Amino acid sequence: MIHQSSQEVTPNLNLQMTQKKICTLGTSSVGKSSLVARFVKGIFSDSYLTTIGVKIDKKTVSNRGKKVDLLIWDLNGEDRFQKLSMNYLRGTAGYILVVDGTRRNTLDAAISLHHKTQAAIGTVPFVVLINKSDLKDEWEVEEADIADLQARGWTILQTSAKSGTGVEKAFTHLANKLT
Amino acid sequence: MNPVLLPPTLLAQLDIAVLQRKSGGAFSLIGEPPFWLQQICPELPTDGSPWHPGNYLLYLAHFYEEAEEIWNGEASSQLTSDVWTEEDSTGKEWLLEAIAMKVGQEDLLLIKFPSNDFQTLRSVYQEARDQSLKQYSLLKEIDKREVLLHCTVHDLSAPLAGIRASLWLMHEDKMVQPVGEEFLEIGLDQVDKMQGLINETLTTFSTRSKPLLQSTANLEDAPDVAESVKDVTEALSAMGSLKGVSFRISTEGPEDTAWKVVGDHARLERILFNLLENALRHTRDESMVVIRLRDEGNAIRVSIKDQGKGVPADMIHKLFDKFAQGEGNEKGKAGLGLYFCKITVESWGGEIGCLPNMKDGACFWFTLPKAA
Known part of the structure; x- marks a missing residue:
């Protein structure tokens, strides 16, 4: 079942020229699936269900005045229990690195995943989302950490899948960077 | 392969969708569709007419690129995909995997539940990650308490310094009777011991002042x-x-x-x-x-x-x-x-x-x- 913002279904998606595949990457429990659910369906659920493999959703966005179908590959979180299959990354036009602001080590994991991704598919646009901004009082990721990454030229955005803050902006920002 | 020899419901009962590749990237379903496929693709044609499963099961479009090697006879006889999740119209999630096969001259695509018991695996991962998050919270709590203890010990130093100064003045200015001087010295000695204990505790904390969970994956700062x-x-x-x-x-x-x-x-x-x-x-x-x-x-x-x-x-x-x-x-x-x-x-x-x-x-x- 595909969740679409547009009801139009084309005969064969393979032939569409305006499709862009993006992936969400990060360690487990940082909120990747929740961000996708918030962006695609506008919903948030407190019940947490771990992702196995990949789940693909689709949403049409506007990119520099043109409609683009974003195929959002929500990949399983990589941690000591489950590794990420690099095969999923083939054909990725851009990716979102998701960090849980309340756990500093998820930032290290995201940086490590960024390096692995770059080694696998080369340089493509990406953004870093520091998620769970609704729990900012409990954040371990500090302004200095964010400033360090921004100094590397990275785009860092703060989001909350729970409240929806910054989510639309984050996906749209990446979509606009896609070539 | 002669599918007409099989009961049409056999594959559906086995929860396997078998698709035969046609021209133009379309596929036709062999036999009856399994329940889960009908749930995911309500518009699925069941009369064998060609359709594009990749329009509904988006992961397949990715898998076709690898499957082509099988169907073109360039690789071994079959290829199994990674696992992916589909959600049906009721919100129920289905874990699936695909197999590309070449049987005789036929290009086949099988879609089924994963060979491994991924539902069990998923619940194990879920439990493990829940426990991992709880452990993290616990360690954060321990860190907080250590900091609190550190602050408490540190705060004890100031009144202790006051007590010591007072006793020292009494001693220096001979403010007590000779019989009390011995107790004054005992008091001063005990204050010094307590200050020593505080210093020792603070030194221990200063070597452990980094949060318990702090680590780095950065090469420059990482420990060798x-x-x-x-x-x-x-x-x-x-x-x-x-x-x-x-x-x-x-x-x-x-x-x-x-x-x-x-x-x-x-x-x-x-x-x-x-x-x-x-x-x-x-x-x-x-x-x-x-x-x-x-x-x-x-x-x-x-x-x-x-x-x-x-x-x-x-x-x-x-x-x-x-x-x-x-x-x-x-x-x-x-x-x-x-x-x-x-x-x-x-x-x-x-x-x-x-x-x-x-x-x-x-x-x-x-x-x-x-x-x-």
């Missing part, structure tokens, strides 16, 4: 486990010499191996100290403790082998529990050392354990991810 092993063995060498025990360090891996790992330098040394001191206590006199470092690609493995009695098999599973103690509590330790090692190594994404069935001594090991 080979150097840490060298430093800790040097620090323990005097203790070893009392028993006539020596350390031997060996490394295994490419010449250009960087031994830098995810973690924090001070805590890594504390882990090594705990494990090496443990080995030193249990190894027999005039023996050797061997430390091996092995490059495992993405991780570094450290193993520490002593020549003691070894660990009884029924003890291994609880060795790393909080307050766990060795057989007979022979060494009188509190039982937090290995627990500390476990929670710290795991919080850095590594693993720790003790090899079972070692007859000539115990062999503890841990792995840590390499720093990126």
Whole structure:
């Protein structure tokens, strides 16, 4: 079942020229699936269900005045229990690195995943989302950490899948960077 | 293959969708569709007319690229995809995998539930991650309490300094009778002892002031486990010499191996100290403790082998529990050392354990991810 913002279904998606595949990457429990659910369906659920493999959703966005179908590959979180299959990354036009602001080590994991991704598919646009901004009082990721990454030229955005803050902006920002 | 020989509902009952590739990238379904496929693709044609499953099961479009090699006869006879999740109109999620096959002249695509019991695996991952999050919260709480304790101890210093100054003035200005002078000196002596205890506690905290969970995957700041092993063995060498025990360090891996790992330098040394001191206590006199470092690609493995009695098999599973103690509590330790090692190594994404069935001594090991 595909969740679409547009009801139009084309005969064969393979032939569409305006499709862009993006992936969400990060360690487990940082909120990747929740961000996708918030962006695609506008919903948030407190019940947490771990992702196995990949789940693909689709949403049409506007990119520099043109409609683009974003195929959002929500990949399983990589941690000591489950590794990420690099095969999923083939054909990725851009990716979102998701960090849980309340756990500093998820930032290290995201940086490590960024390096692995770059080694696998080369340089493509990406953004870093520091998620769970609704729990900012409990954040371990500090302004200095964010400033360090921004100094590397990275785009860092703060989001909350729970409240929806910054989510639309984050996906749209990446979509606009896609070539 | 002659599908008409099969009962049309057979494949549906087996929960397998078998699709035959037609021209133009379309497929037609063989037999009846399984229930889950109807749930995911309500518009699915059941009369065998061609359709594009990739329009509904988006992962297939990705898989076709690899499947082409099978269907074009360029690779072995079948290929299984990675696992993916589909959601049906009711919100129910289905875990699926696809198999591309060449049977005779027919190009086939099978879609089915994964061979492995992924539902069970998913619940195991779920439980493991829930526990991991709880452990993280617990460690954060411990950190907070340590900081609170630190502040409390620090705050005791100021009134104590006041008490000392007052007693000193009374002593210097001879404000008490000679009979009370002895008690004044006892009081001053006790204040000095208490200040000493506070200083000692603060010094301990200052060496442990980094949060328990703090680690780095940054290459520049990451600790070098080979150097840490060298430093800790040097620090323990005097203790070893009392028993006539020596350390031997060996490394295994490419010449250009960087031994830098995810973690924090001070805590890594504390882990090594705990494990090496443990080995030193249990190894027999005039023996050797061997430390091996092995490059495992993405991780570094450290193993520490002593020549003691070894660990009884029924003890291994609880060795790393909080307050766990060795057989007979022979060494009188509190039982937090290995627990500390476990929670710290795991919080850095590594693993720790003790090899079972070692007859000539115990062999503890841990792995840590390499720093990126």
